[in-house]
Amino acid sequence: MEPMDDEKTSQNHIQGLERGLAVLTAFDADRPNPTVAELATATGLSRPVVRRVLLTLQRLGYVASSGPHWTLTPRVLSIGQHYTATHALTELAQPHLMRQAERTGESATLAVMDGNEVVYIARVPVRRVLSVTVSPGTRVPVHATSLGRVLLAWEPDERVDEVIAECGLPRLTPHTVTDPAEFREILTRVREQGWSLVVNEREEGLISLSAPVRDHHGRVIAAVASSTSTGRTTPDRMREEVVPVLLETAKAISGELGHERG
Known part of the structure; x- marks a missing residue:
């Protein structure tokens, strides 16, 4: 996935939402328990951005952490x-x-x-x-x-x-x-x-x-x-x-x- 360019955002574009969905959809059969580094590589986002997204999703109950690894929670099914x-x-x-x-x-x-x-x-x-x-x-x-x-x-x-x-x-x-x-x-x-x-x-x-x-x-x-x-x-x-x-x-x-x- 290509890095997201801030200059391409528009008035009707919510970059934070796009990044959040990119991180969520990066969890798959090949990456069921990825690290921040692995998600950064998969999404093209920087590690600090991925970490902020994960912490936000964790607060909302959609992901959980175990050491350096992250997993989706059953809440994503909703x-x-x-x-x-x-x-x-x-x-x-x-x-x-x-x-x-x-x-x-x-x-x-x-x-x-x-x-x-x-x-x-x-x-x-x-x-x-x-x-x-x-x-x-x-x-x-x-x-x-x-x-x-x-x-x-x-x-x-x-x-x-x-x-x-x-x-x-x-x-x-x-x-x-x-x-x-x-x-x-x-x-x-x-x-x-x-x-x-x-x-x-x-x-x-x-x-x-x-x-x-x-x-x-x-x-x-x-x-x-x-x-x-x-x-x-x-x-x-x-x-x-x-x-x-x-x-x-x-x-x-x-x-x-x-x-x-x-």
């Missing part, structure tokens, strides 16, 4: 665990989303929170109901979506306050709820009824309905949604016809994750 968990969730949810889409005739989506945004991790499209492209990886705001409200409804008040403070409640359409007190009341209602219905708030003509997916501890880790347009149906019909199907889908996915149904 880095890949998030990826594995998300992809396992996507895989097991896909057939349930397909069944939901077939039964409702509307698009089905699975999403999780990533920071202060909602990110789609699986989707079964039936027809185009949005003017924007919607596919896995799409990010949408928390406050104006049924998915976001479900994912936030079971969070502590402090987390809700944090999202409002950092992101605000920007008006996306004339119907978007922008008052913090009203938004908190909506989250309370979502928590009480177990699902969220949002009409015309993210985009004019869009109806979205969401319900929570829980893990084996009962924590809300994802949300499943059904989306359509006001030209195809009404909010009342969504409540009557789609809510039962959506709740069934959410319970089925939760059950696969080990959540006991009540």
Whole structure:
């Protein structure tokens, strides 16, 4: 590996993170217990830099030392665990989303929170109901979506306050709820009824309905949604016809994750 050149760093480049990852990935089958010198050779970094990186990783619990040798700790598995968990969730949810889409005739989506945004991790499209492209990886705001409200409804008040403070409640359409007190009341209602219905708030003509997916501890880790347009149906019909199907889908996915149904 070539030495890292400080002059090549840019405003969007975090050199310390790059160096940390370089040191972590230098541990392999040929170097399970390397020394600082061996890691310096493998990464092209100076020994003092490698030592500082190792001490930082040690403080964070990712490496341990035994004399001059260093080893990875089991904690490094948690880095890949998030990826594995998300992809396992996507895989097991896909057939349930397909069944939901077939039964409702509307698009089905699975999403999780990533920071202060909602990110789609699986989707079964039936027809185009949005003017924007919607596919896995799409990010949408928390406050104006049924998915976001479900994912936030079971969070502590402090987390809700944090999202409002950092992101605000920007008006996306004339119907978007922008008052913090009203938004908190909506989250309370979502928590009480177990699902969220949002009409015309993210985009004019869009109806979205969401319900929570829980893990084996009962924590809300994802949300499943059904989306359509006001030209195809009404909010009342969504409540009557789609809510039962959506709740069934959410319970089925939760059950696969080990959540006991009540």
